[in-house]
Amino acid sequence: xxxxxxxxxxxxxxxxxxxxxxxxxxxxxxxxxxxxxxxxxxxxxxxxxxxxxxxxxxxxxxxxxxxxxxxxxxxxxxxxxxxxxxxxxxxxxxxxxxxxxxxxxxxxxxxxxxxxxxxxxxxxxxxxxxxxxxxxxxxxxxxxxxxxxxxxxxxxxxxxxxxxxxxxxxxxxxxxxxxxxxxxxxxxxxxxxxxxxxxxxxxxxxxxxxxxxxxxxxxxxxxxxxxxxxxxxxxxxxxxxxxxxxxxxxxxxxxxxx
Amino acid sequence: xxxxxxxxxxxxxxxxxxxxxxxxxxxxxxxxxxxxxxxxxxxxxxxxxxxxxxxxxxxxxxxxxxxxxxxxxxxxxxxxxxxxxxxxxxxxxxxxxxxxxxxxxxxxxxxxxxxxxxxxxxxxxxxxxxxxxxxxxxxxxxxxxxxxxxxxxxxxxxxxxxxxxxxxxxxxxxxxxxxxxxxxxxxxxxxxxxxxxxxxxxxxxxxxxxxxxxxxxxxxxxxxxxxxxxxxxxxxxxxxxxxxxxxxxxxxxx
Ligand SMILES: Nc1ncnc2c1ncn2[C@@H]1O[C@H](COP(=O)(O)OP(=O)(O)OP(=O)(O)O)[C@@H](O)[C@H]1O
Ligand SMILES: [Mg+2]
Numbered sequence: 383x384x385x386x387x388x389x390x391x392x393x394x395x396x397x398x399x400x401x402x403x404x405x406x407x408x409x410x411x412x413x414x415x416x417x418x419x420x421x422x423x424x425x426x427x428x429x430x431x432x433x434x435x436x437x438x439x440x441x442x443x444x445x446x447x448x449x450x451x452x453x454x455x456x457x458x459x460x461x462x463x464x465x466x467x468x469x470x471x472x473x474x475x476x477x478x479x480x481x482x483x484x485x486x487x488x489x490x491x492x493x494x495x496x497x498x499x500x501x502x503x504x505x506x507x508x509x510x511x512x513x514x515x516x517x518x519x520x521x522x523x524x525x526x527x528x529x530x531x532x533x534x535x536x537x538x539x540x541x542x543x544x545x546x547x548x549x550x551x552x553x554x555x556x557x558x559x560x561x562x563x564x565x566x567x568x569x570x571x572x573x574x575x576x577x578x579x580x581x582x583x584x585x586x587x588x589x590x591x592x593x594x595x596x597x598x599x600x601x602x603x604x605x606x607x608x609x610x611x612x613x614x615x616x617x618x619x620x621x622x623x624x625x626x627x628x629x630x631x632x633x634x635x636x637x638x639x640x
Numbered sequence: 641x642x643x644x645x646x647x648x649x650x651x652x653x654x655x656x657x658x659x660x661x662x663x664x665x666x667x668x669x670x671x672x673x674x675x676x677x678x679x680x681x682x683x684x685x686x687x688x689x690x691x692x693x694x695x696x697x698x699x700x701x702x703x704x705x706x707x708x709x710x711x712x713x714x715x716x717x718x719x720x721x722x723x724x725x726x727x728x729x730x731x732x733x734x735x736x737x738x739x740x741x742x743x744x745x746x747x748x749x750x751x752x753x754x755x756x757x758x759x760x761x762x763x764x765x766x767x768x769x770x771x772x773x774x775x776x777x778x779x780x781x782x783x784x785x786x787x788x789x790x791x792x793x794x795x796x797x798x799x800x801x802x803x804x805x806x807x808x809x810x811x812x813x814x815x816x817x818x819x820x821x822x823x824x825x826x827x828x829x830x831x832x833x834x835x836x837x838x839x840x841x842x843x844x845x846x847x848x849x850x851x852x853x854x855x856x857x858x859x860x861x862x863x864x865x866x867x868x869x870x871x872x873x874x875x876x877x878x879x880x881x882x883x884x885x886x887x888x889x890x891x892x893x894x
Contacts, residue, residue, distance in 0.1 A: 513690050519714045
C-alpha cells in the first residue's frame with residue numbers, strides 16, 4: 383500500500399518534470415523561429431541587455447571580489463607547507479575561470495534575472511496585458527520572450543568576463559596585502575598557467591546558464607495565473623528552477639567539457 | 641460578419657458558455673447585456689481568439705477563427721480592436737506609447753505622423769495632455785479611455801468593447817457613448833459592446849442580446865427587448881431607468 387503511494391508520487395513528479403522540459407522545449411522552439419527578427423527588434427534586445435547588465439553589475443562586483451578574495455585565502459591555507467606560494471596565482475586563477483566566476487555569477491544573476499522576468503511577465507499575464515498584446519496582433523513570444531532570451535544568453539558571458547577580472551583583482555588584493563605575495567610573482571603565475579580553453583569553457587557555461595535561466599523565467603511568467611499571489615509563486619518557482627538548472631547543467635557541462 | 645455557432649466553454653468543469661450562437665451583421669452595433677459573471681467577457685475573448693472554445697465555431701468573414709494557426713490568427717487580429725474591462729494598459733509604457741505601439745509595430749509611418757495620430761486620438765477620447773503619463777498615474781476612467789484610444793488607433797473593422805462606460809462619470813460616459821456611436825457610423829465598424837449600463841446600451845445599440853448563465857435568452861432591437869415578456873429580461877430591465885421614448889433611438893447626447 384505504502385509502496386504504491388510512493389511509486390505514484392515518484393511517477394507524478396517524473397511526469398511533471400518531463401512536462402516542464404517539454405514546455406521549455408516548445409517555448410525555445412517558438413523563440414528560435416523569431417531569430418530573423420534579430421536586426422529589426424534590436425531596440426528591444428538592447429533595452430533588455432542594458433537592464434540585465436546594469437542592474438546586475440553591483441551584485442556581480444560584490445560576489446566576484448569576495449569570491450576571488452576567499453579563494454586566495456583558502457588556497458593559501460591548503461597549499462601551506464606543500465608547495466611554494468609562487469603557484470597560488472595559477473591555482474586560484476584556474477578555479478575562477480572554470481568554476482567560480484561562471485557558476486557564482488550565474489547563480490546570483492539567474493536568481494535575479496529569472497525571477498524578475500517571471501515577475502514581470504507574470505504580472506502582465508494576470509493583468510491581461512499579454513492578452514492585450516495579442517489583440518494588437520503582436521506575438522508575446524516575439525515581443526517579450528525573444529528579447530529577454532537573447533539578452534540572457536548574450537549578457538551572461540559578458541558579465542562573466544567582467545567577473546573574471548574582478549575576481550582576479552580580489553584574489554590579488556588578498557595575496558598581495560595579507561599574504562605578502564609580490565604582484566609580479568602572482569600575475570606571472572596566473573599568466574604562465576593561463577589556458578584559453580578554460581576561459582572559453584567558462585564562457586560556454588555562462589552562455590548555457592544565461593539561455594536556460596531566461597527561458598525558465600519566460601516560461602513560468604507566461605504560465606502565471608491567479609493574481610498577485612500567483613505572481614509571488616511564479617517568482618519563487620523561477621528562482622528555484624533556475625538554480626537547479628544551473629547546478630545540474632554545470633555538472634553535465636563539466637562532463638562534456640573537461 | 642461575425643457568426644458564433646454553438647460555442648461551449650468550461651473552466652474546470654464549470655460551464656461558462658453553453659451553446660452560444662449569435663450573428664452580428666456587418667456595420668451593426670450589437671450590445672450584450674447580462675448579470676455579472678454570466679460569461680460576457682469570456683464570450684468577447686472567445687470572439688477574438690484569446691480563449692479557445694471547447695466546441696463550436698467563431699466565423700469572421702467566412703473564416704473559422706477556432707481552427708486557425710497562430711500566424712493567420714495574428715493576421716486576422718489586425719481587423720480587430722478590443723477594449724478590456726480593466727483597460728489592460730502596458731504599465732511599462734507611457735499612455736502615448738501604449739496607443740502608438742500597434743502603429744509602430746505594424747506600419748512604417750514616420751515618427752511625427754505617429755505622434756500626430758496619437759495626439760489626435762487622445763483628443764478624441766477627451767484626454768489631451770496625458771500622453772506622457774504612466775498608466776499608474778491616471779485614474780481608472782482615464783485608463784479606460786486610453787484603452788479605447790489604443791483599440792481604435794489602427795482603425796479596425798471590428799471593435800469589441802468590454803464595459804466602455806463603467807467607472808466613468810455620467811458626463812464622460814456620454815462623451816464615450818457618442819464616440820462609440822460616431823466611430824461606428826463614420827467608418828461603418830462592426831461593434832460588439834458588453835455593458836451593464838442600460839441607459840447607454842439603449843443609445844448605441846442596433847440590437848441588444850441578453851445573456852443569462854452562459855447563453856442568450858433574448859435578442860432583438862432595443863424596442864423589442866424593451867417590450868419583452870421574458871421574466872429575466874423584465875427583471876433586469878426594471879432595475880435601471882430607461883425612458884421608453886429613448887429606447888431604440890440613436891441620438892447624439894448633448
Ligand atoms: N480564466 C478563467 N478560469 C476559470 N474561470 C473563469 C476564467 N475566466 C472566467 N471564468 C469564470 O467564468 C464566469 C464568467 O466570467 P466573465 O468574466 O465572462 O463574467 P462577466 O459576464 O464578464 O462578468 P462581469 O460583468 O462581472 O465582468 C465566471 O464565473 C468566472 O469565474
Ligand atoms: Mg466581464
